[in-house]
Amino acid sequence: MKTLVYAEHDNASLKDATLAVVTAASQIGEVHILVAGSGCGAVAEAAAKIAGVTTVHVADDAAYAQQLAENVAPLVASLMASYDAFLAPATSNGKNIAPRVAALLDVMQISDILSVESADTFTRPIYAGNAIATVQSSDAKKVITVRGTAFAKAQESSGSATIAAVASTGDAGTSTFISAEIAKQERPELTSAKIIVSGGRALKDADTFAATILPLADKLGAGVGASRAAVDAGFVPNDYQVGQTGKIVAPEVYVAVGISGAIQHLAGMKDSKVIIAINKDEDAPIFQVADIGLVGDLFTVVPEMVGKL
Amino acid sequence: MKIIVPVKRVIDYNVKPRVKPDGLGVDLANVKMSMNPFDEIAVEEALRLREKGVATEVIAVSIGPDKAQETLRTALAMGADRAILVVAEDVEPLGVAKILAKIMGEEQPGLVILGKQAIDDDSNQTGQMLAALTGRPQGTFANTVNVSGDAVHVAREVDGGLQTVALKMPAIITTDLRLNEPRYASLPNIMKAKSKPLAQKTPADYGVDVSPRLKTLKVIEPPVRSAGIKVADVDALVAKLKEMGVAA
Numbered sequence: 001m002k003t004l005v006y007a008e009h010d011n012a013s014l015k016d017a018t019l020a021v022v023t024a025a026s027q028i029g030e031v032h033i034l035v036a037g038s039g040c041g042a043v044a045e046a047a048a049k050i051a052g053v054t055t056v057h058v059a060d061d062a063a064y065a066q067q068l069a070e071n072v073a074p075l076v077a078s079l080m081a082s083y084d085a086f087l088a089p090a091t092s093n094g095k096n097i098a099p100r101v102a103a104l105l106d107v108m109q110i111s112d113i114l115s116v117e118s119a120d121t122f123t124r125p126i127y128a129g130n131a132i133a134t135v136q137s138s139d140a141k142k143v144i145t146v147r148g149t150a151f152a153k154a155q156e157s158s159g160s161a162t163i164a165a166v167a168s169t170g171d172a173g174t175s176t177f178i179s180a181e182i183a184k185q186e187r188p189e190l191t192s193a194k195i196i197v198s199g200g201r202a203l204k205d206a207d208t209f210a211a212t213i214l215p216l217a218d219k220l221g222a223g224v225g226a227s228r229a230a231v232d233a234g235f236v237p238n239d240y241q242v243g244q245t246g247k248i249v250a251p252e253v254y255v256a257v258g259i260s261g262a263i264q265h266l267a268g269m270k271d272s273k274v275i276i277a278i279n280k281d282e283d284a285p286i287f288q289v290a291d292i293g294l295v296g297d298l299f300t301v302v303p304e305m306v307g308k309l
Numbered sequence: 310m311k312i313i314v315p316v317k318r319v320i321d322y323n324v325k326p327r328v329k330p331d332g333l334g335v336d337l338a339n340v341k342m343s344m345n346p347f348d349e350i351a352v353e354e355a356l357r358l359r360e361k362g363v364a365t366e367v368i369a370v371s372i373g374p375d376k377a378q379e380t381l382r383t384a385l386a387m388g389a390d391r392a393i394l395v396v397a398e399d400v401e402p403l404g405v406a407k408i409l410a411k412i413m414g415e416e417q418p419g420l421v422i423l424g425k426q427a428i429d430d431d432s433n434q435t436g437q438m439l440a441a442l443t444g445r446p447q448g449t450f451a452n453t454v455n456v457s458g459d460a461v462h463v464a465r466e467v468d469g470g471l472q473t474v475a476l477k478m479p480a481i482i483t484t485d486l487r488l489n490e491p492r493y494a495s496l497p498n499i500m501k502a503k504s505k506p507l508a509q510k511t512p513a514d515y516g517v518d519v520s521p522r523l524k525t526l527k528v529i530e531p532p533v534r535s536a537g538i539k540v541a542d543v544d545a546l547v548a549k550l551k552e553m554g555v556a557a
Contacts, residue, residue: 068474069437070446092467096449099402099437108403108522111432121526126430127326131335134526174446174477178462182470191468195555220555228486238452238466238487244428245486247468253555263325270534274553276546282539291537294546304543309556 001029001119004079006088007047011037014046016192017089019153024146025087026052027116036072038065044163051155061168066177067093073100075169080105085142094145102143109143110135114150128244128267148191149250149271183237193223195253198242201229202258209235212302219309227259243268258298261286310419312355312364315409316348316371318380319429332527344380347424349491350484354454355422356388363456366390370412372405374398385502386494392507397519404519406438411515413443425450425483436483446476450485
């Protein structure tokens with residue numbers, strides 16, 4: 001079996017999300033990587049160093065600068081003539097591109113897999129993780145997105161794959177990149193952070209959120225997340241959202257501050273190793289999943305913690 | 310310009326799903342069913358575009374069981390003009406996208422607006438697949454939609470922030486949570502919806518083979534996390550953090 005992994009990158013650096021996909025792909029067969037971008041040579045070199053990868057295909061063309069699905073999907077579909085499976089990370093980019101590839105290949109995608117049971121059988125969450133389904137695909141080729149937190153990261157440094165250029169399939173001419181507003185995050189990225197401090201609606205407003213949560217996150221060297229309620233109320237941008245419809249995270253330690261623990265939020269963080277909850281309502285559902293709970297007013301507890309850490 | 314809005318009947322957002330004793334699915338008997346929340350956002354966006362004069366007609370489509378009529382009536386009560394029900398059980402996203410592609414061919418809409426995913430199977434595929442099958446551009450996970458001339462600008466919710474793309478119409482859009490807040494249907498509109506046209510079709514009418522490609526071998530409940538301990542004060546919590554080595 002030969003697999004093609006889609007590299008997550010921003011033309012400058014390879015993203016960690018790729019490493020978990022390589023691990024999943026290696027459980028199916030031989031692993032090749034596709035780097036589609038523009039001026040993405042450094043990414044290809046980084047991809048070639050991932051343990052277990054034998055070939056890195058680089059499609060370097062202006063048409064792939066923003067990895068628009070309209071341009072990238074035909075490229076992947078053409079390469080798939082020589083592969084049995086295509087795997088992409090379940091990031092916003094992977095989720096955008098993979099189903100477009102699947103339809104071009106007339107294949108039913110298997111989304112967000114948690115494990116590889118065999119070359120055609122996988123487990124995946126349904127109903128926001130309230131159930132786990134084992135599904136078997138009868139398609140000749142598999143198209144898969146991979147939940148990054150469910151697989152260990154492949155080693156980043158020991159490999160030595162060959163790098164080969166592939167021809168561009170060009171610009172489909174139907175979509176154009178206009179602009180991006182990507183928040184500059186100096187803190188660890190949520191999906192790869194070891195520690196996450198998340199705030200909920202109880203933080204009142206954007207200023208209070210920043211004044212309360214950020215010092216604690218700084219002390220712990222943590223990434224910062226939020227519940228949907230906090231995002232909807234405008235305390236923080238949407239990409240902070242942890243939950244069923246936001247980011248799925250699984251850090252070593254997840255600190256939930258003023259988060260009641262709605263089922264949609266739990267779906268996004270319940271695989272964290274240790275969950276710590278701070279909430280003034282002792283009946284809050286978050287305490288049913290927390291390893292360590294502290295009942296108290298976050299506005300006194302959190303500053304006290306910051307002082308004592 | 311017409312807008313097509315596909316909607317799906319799913320287990321209600323507020324119901325906790327239970328795995329069936331046979332371990333082959335989730336129990337849907339006597340469970341409250343509703344329109345997929347992302348699809349409500351799609352209906353709302355289409356209605357707003359009609360109210361702005363950008364669109365002239367909003368057509369709600371569902372591929373599902375007979376009872377999906379209720380879901381379509383909800384869309385009609387919100388304000389959609391007419392509905393098409395393609396009666397079929399458990400059609401996978403690929404099959405749904407193939408049927409929608411045929412309906413697009415018949416109706417020639419300027420936009421198709423879908424929910425980014427259904428909250429039952431969480432596939433997040435149908436919109437992208439429809440775009441691929443029709444060779445049209447896709448604006449997935451939409452946060453803002455603006456039509457100008459023959460292009461639509463879509464601000465997309467991506468990892469790290471927002472990305473804005475311009476798509477030539479016809480285009481496919483999938484909705485994210487913050488695109489809008491869907492309206493509630495008023496009682497008079499619910500009454501009016503009963504007399505709006507609802508056409509019934511089958512996948513065979515469109516010549517689409519919807520046989521499944523995936524077989525569900527089993528469905529289980531995820532491992533349950535049990536509650537841990539409660540600590541009395543900040544000192545105890547800080548001590549625990551130090552014990553775990555996350556604080557010096």
